[in-house]
Amino acid sequence: MSTVLRGFHGGVRLPRSKETLQGTGSRSVALPPLLIYPLQAHVGTPARPVVGVGQKVRRDELLAAPSSYVSQAIHAGTSGVIVEIAARAVIHPGGVTDTCIVLRADGEDRRLTPAPALDLGRATPEGLLARIAEAGIVGMGGAGFPSHVKLREGLLNAVRLLIINAVECEPYIACDECMIRERAADVLLGARILRQALRASQCVIALEDDMQQARAALSRRDLAGAQIVRVPAIYPAGGERQLIRMITGAEVPAHGLPIDAGVVMHNAATAAAVADAVAGGLPLTERLVTVAGAVRTPANLRVRIGTPIAHLLDACGRSAADARVIVGGPMMGTRLIDEPAPVVKTTNCVLRLPAAAEDCTMPCIRCGDCVEVCPAQLQPQALYELARAGDWDGASDLHLFDCIECGACAYVCPSRLPLVHYYRHAKSEIEALELAQRRAAELRSRYEARLRRLAQAGDAAAEAEGQAGSDVDAAPAPAAVPDRAAMRAEIAAAVARTKARRTANTPAAAGEDEDGAR
Amino acid sequence: MQRDADGVASSPHIHSGASVAGVMRRVLAALAPGVMVSAWFLGPGVLLQIGIATVAALAAEAAMLSVRGLAMRPFLFDGTAIVAGVLLGLAMPPLAPWWLASLAAVFAMVVVKHAHGGVGHNLFNPAMAGYALLLVCFPYAMKSWPAPGAEAWAADVLGAVFLVDTAKVDAVSGATALSFVRDGLRGMKMLAELRPGAGASLLGGGAAWVNLAFLGGGLALLAARVIRWQIPAGFIAGLLAVSLLLYLGDAQRHASPLFHLMGGATMLGAFFIATDPVSSPVTPRGRLVFGLLVGAVVVLIRRFGQYPDGVAFAVLLMNAAAPLIDRHTRPRVYGERDTR
Numbered sequence: 001m002s003t004v005l006r007g008f009h010g011g012v013r014l015p016r017s018k019e020t021l022q023g024t025g026s027r028s029v030a031l032p033p034l035l036i037y038p039l040q041a042h043v044g045t046p047a048r049p050v051v052g053v054g055q056k057v058r059r060d061e062l063l064a065a066p067s068s069y070v071s072q073a074i075h076a077g078t079s080g081v082i083v084e085i086a087a088r089a090v091i092h093p094g095g096v097t098d099t100c101i102v103l104r105a106d107g108e109d110r111r112l113t114p115a116p117a118l119d120l121g122r123a124t125p126e127g128l129l130a131r132i133a134e135a136g137i138v139g140m141g142g143a144g145f146p147s148h149v150k151l152r153e154g155l156l157n158a159v160r161l162l163i164i165n166a167v168e169c170e171p172y173i174a175c176d177e178c179m180i181r182e183r184a185a186d187v188l189l190g191a192r193i194l195r196q197a198l199r200a201s202q203c204v205i206a207l208e209d210d211m212q213q214a215r216a217a218l219s220r221r222d223l224a225g226a227q228i229v230r231v232p233a234i235y236p237a238g239g240e241r242q243l244i245r246m247i248t249g250a251e252v253p254a255h256g257l258p259i260d261a262g263v264v265m266h267n268a269a270t271a272a273a274v275a276d277a278v279a280g281g282l283p284l285t286e287r288l289v290t291v292a293g294a295v296r297t298p299a300n301l302r303v304r305i306g307t308p309i310a311h312l313l314d315a316c317g318r319s320a321a322d323a324r325v326i327v328g329g330p331m332m333g334t335r336l337i338d339e340p341a342p343v344v345k346t347t348n349c350v351l352r353l354p355a356a357a358e359d360c361t362m363p364c365i366r367c368g369d370c371v372e373v374c375p376a377q378l379q380p381q382a383l384y385e386l387a388r389a390g391d392w393d394g395a396s397d398l399h400l401f402d403c404i405e406c407g408a409c410a411y412v413c414p415s416r417l418p419l420v421h422y423y424r425h426a427k428s429e430i431e432a433l434e435l436a437q438r439r440a441a442e443l444r445s446r447y448e449a450r451l452r453r454l455a456q457a458g459d460a461a462a463e464a465e466g467q468a469g470s471d472v473d474a475a476p477a478p479a480a481v482p483d484r485a486a487m488r489a490e491i492a493a494a495v496a497r498t499k500a501r502r503t504a505n506t507p508a509a510a511g512e513d514e515d516g517a518r
Numbered sequence: 519m520q521r522d523a524d525g526v527a528s529s530p531h532i533h534s535g536a537s538v539a540g541v542m543r544r545v546l547a548a549l550a551p552g553v554m555v556s557a558w559f560l561g562p563g564v565l566l567q568i569g570i571a572t573v574a575a576l577a578a579e580a581a582m583l584s585v586r587g588l589a590m591r592p593f594l595f596d597g598t599a600i601v602a603g604v605l606l607g608l609a610m611p612p613l614a615p616w617w618l619a620s621l622a623a624v625f626a627m628v629v630v631k632h633a634h635g636g637v638g639h640n641l642f643n644p645a646m647a648g649y650a651l652l653l654v655c656f657p658y659a660m661k662s663w664p665a666p667g668a669e670a671w672a673a674d675v676l677g678a679v680f681l682v683d684t685a686k687v688d689a690v691s692g693a694t695a696l697s698f699v700r701d702g703l704r705g706m707k708m709l710a711e712l713r714p715g716a717g718a719s720l721l722g723g724g725a726a727w728v729n730l731a732f733l734g735g736g737l738a739l740l741a742a743r744v745i746r747w748q749i750p751a752g753f754i755a756g757l758l759a760v761s762l763l764l765y766l767g768d769a770q771r772h773a774s775p776l777f778h779l780m781g782g783a784t785m786l787g788a789f790f791i792a793t794d795p796v797s798s799p800v801t802p803r804g805r806l807v808f809g810l811l812v813g814a815v816v817v818l819i820r821r822f823g824q825y826p827d828g829v830a831f832a833v834l835l836m837n838a839a840a841p842l843i844d845r846h847t848r849p850r851v852y853g854e855r856d857t858r
């Protein structure tokens with residue numbers, strides 16, 4: 001029924017390391033004593049707390065509301081008391097802290113009454129978007145872009161195609177596969193809702209070639225017009241741009257967004273969360289997390305968002321004393337310094353990798369292996385030399401910003417160069433420079449505008465003297481309604497701010513958008 | 519694990535396990551059959567030259583590393599110096615005096631490699647640059663190859679190499695097959711006149727077997743994905759195209775494409791010398807162009823140049839063009855509008 005697609009450039013075959021999890025069910029994990037919610041968990045501006053310390057909450061109650069168009073709502077994962085709103089460790093390679101709401105569970109796990117289900121027969125895209133925004137849904141596979149914003153952009157640009165991305169191309173990660181096996185009906189319902197919210201004419205669900213059981217679970221049900229495609233298990237087949245290339249044959253323009261290729265892509269877990277929100281009236285407070293690597297019992301755990309990562313490792317048992325903890329996949333994940341940092345909406349995997357012997361890096365021998373695997377069709381070795389030399393213009397000219405930080409180049413490099421690290425560093429330097437330039441230009445133009453106003457005021461005053469009673473403030477005020485360009489600029493700015501914050505010394509998720517290669 | 523300057527780990531957190539030393543080990547293993555067949559036909563002098571060049575290359579590398587204050591262990595045993603030594607040894611006439619190979623190896627490591635910044639930074643293929651130096655400075659010594667079938671065994675070889683006993687060299691050496699044909703042609707003889715003599719034994723006299731052995735090793739490298747197909751395929755295609763053109767133009771005055779394919783250092787050059795990653799282009803299309811040009815120039819030098827073989831100079835010439843080739847063959851980036 002479905003053939004395996006081909007046709008994305010480069011990529012590597014990685015050890016899959018997920019065989020033990022494919023086919024096993026998810027496991028729940030005991031509630032931790034504390035749930036922790038970073039206000040700034042995703043792309044966009046930090047959420048604004050709407051609860052105070054000491055306040056009692058029930059599960060699903062709103063803890064923090066979106067502070068702008070590109071922001072997210074955060075809900076309580078269980079019933080309990082807010083004990084703190086303060087800086088806590090978050091998932092960050094530098095062991096950085098950020099403001100978090102801390103909830104102490106009372107163990108009763110009482111819920112709010114769910115919101116009434118929306119009637120899909122009558123629901124408008126607006127109504128669906130509002131519900132999705134209220135439920136605090138963000139892209140659960142990548143950078144955590146607020147889903148309703150992505151949908152609105154798609155709606156306004158009249159995209160045709162919705163892609164549900166269930167491709168888990170990184171080793172170890174198997175939570176989406178498990179979720180689809182267990183909740184195929186919800187994924188399909190979510191896809192239907194998303195499609196309706198987008199008014200998209202087509203829907204494609206992309207699975208990896210080796211996800212036979214997930215495919216079977218979906219195929220048994222009414223696909224409601226959606227089409228299932230299989231992609232080869234080559235990393236990074238789940239990268240947004242790679243997947244779009246394979247499915248549509250078209251490429252997202254450089255510096256563009258998927259909507260420019262007529263596509264909106266959502267992760268499979270996001271689709272299930274949308275089904276929960278629209279049909280079940282429930283906000284996003286739980287997700288599946290793969291815990292694997294050096295643990296006694298690898299598992300796909302059903303985890304309340306906000307659970308400390310140490311709690312998951314305790315639940316699965318640490319099997320090697322000396323191991324690094326990686327959040328996300330081994331290719332793009334973040335090395336965790338503080339195990340108390342909590343699971344957020346985008347956390348799909350917690351890995352313990354045995355400490356490796358320190359790599360000895362050699363100079364680049366120009367073997368070209370990196371060129372061959374780069375899915376963005378860049379020249380990683382040239383970018384590396386330019387980034388190392390601090391030649392930012394040269395690096396930008398060679399499309400540094402099209403690098404999706406997938407790490408395929410560094411994975412194959414025989415000289416074991418930390419290539420991705422250099423790219424991130426160069427990107428953050430360039431972004432900082434551009435920001436400074438923009439600020440300077442803004443200041444200059446404000447100053448000039450002020451001079452003009454003063455000059456005009458002088459003229460007007462002179463005129464008024466001769467012709468009393470005329471209206472000096474005749475200049476029409478610009479409309480207060482934000483136009484499309486301004487909204488898009490806000491999105492871009494939010495993405496850039498988030499990136500700048502993370503690249504301070506970071507691994508962030510790749511791609512400027514959600515559902516980057518996973 | 520990969521770390522930045524502050525010791526912060528950067529993704530990816532896993533690695534394929536590939537290493538420079540691993541790559542070089544496989545190159546050495548793939549060279550082995552060709553080396554053995556060469557030694558079979560040309561005598562133990564081949565092995566001796568390889569030994570001399572390798573020891574000299576390692577010594578020069580170690581000296582340069584200590585002068586430059588670099589870590590000895592990872593760099594000395596990354597295999598690059600050994601591969602350069604072996605390639606150089608293979609290029610040497612088996613009976614050349616020991617100091618020739620040593621000089622070339624030291625020049626290759628000190629001037630060509632380290633003066634440009636060491637592994638990864640050399641513009642030219644070190645082994646070929648060292649060899650070219652000898653060709654230019656000591657043309658006579660470099661032209662003295664054992665005549666096919668000449669009996670040069672252990673005692674003679676040691677005497678020739680270490681005592682520089684020229685009588686022994688002259689006793690067993692003659693021009694290489696390539697020089698023989700070229701010099702004959704230049705003397706306005708027809709190819710047919712050359713054939714009955716040494717020419718007849720050219721393909722039967724070992725060169726073809728040596729080439730086949732290097733071809734085998736090269737194909738194994740291809741299969742192991744240590745090298746890519748573009749350079750060897752380009753090399754052979756360029757060589758065949760130009761030699762065919764010449765041959766079709768005047769079959770009496772030009773050697774056949776098959777002769778070029780199976781003579782001289784063709785396969786060694788196509789699979790092991792031109793594919794040196796550091797000094798060749800890095801883009802796939804660039805490599806194809808590079809291979810084609812090297813192959814074409816090899817034939818031209820063999821036919822019209824002064825040297826026993828054209829591989830070294832063809833490779834060096836194109837090494838100089840590699841950065842240019844790279845610049846003009848940049849792949850189209852994902853999402854970039856096609857402007858070409």
Ligand code: SF4
Binds near residue numbers: 369370409415416417
């Ligand atoms: S893979 Fe590493 S050594 Fe090879 S060209 Fe790329 S950066 Fe250089």
Ligand code: SF4
Binds near residue numbers: 408
């Ligand atoms: S990290 Fe960037 S340069 Fe490296 S392979 Fe991925 S996209 Fe290409």
